[in-house]
Amino acid sequence: MYVLMYVNQDKQPCFIQGNMAEINERLRTLWLNDEIDQEDWEYYSNYNLLSIEDGQLTNVENWNQKILPHIEVA
DSSP: OEEEEEEOTTSOEEEEEEOHHHHHHHHHHHHHTTOSOTTTTTOGGGEEEEEEETTEEEEOOSEEEETTTEEEEO
């Protein structure tokens, strides 16, 4: 289970929780609805991926953002 924290178009902090397929599906919807800044997508500073392990949030160190909103964990 993962949590993706991000900043939306209104500069408000938001999050998506789920497995990678669920997060990527929600990202595509946000992208298509212009709810996330498409120009900022390539900058990691607006996105932080966390994993949930034993009830604790842990930073995921090895992850990649792809063209069009898609995340992969390395």
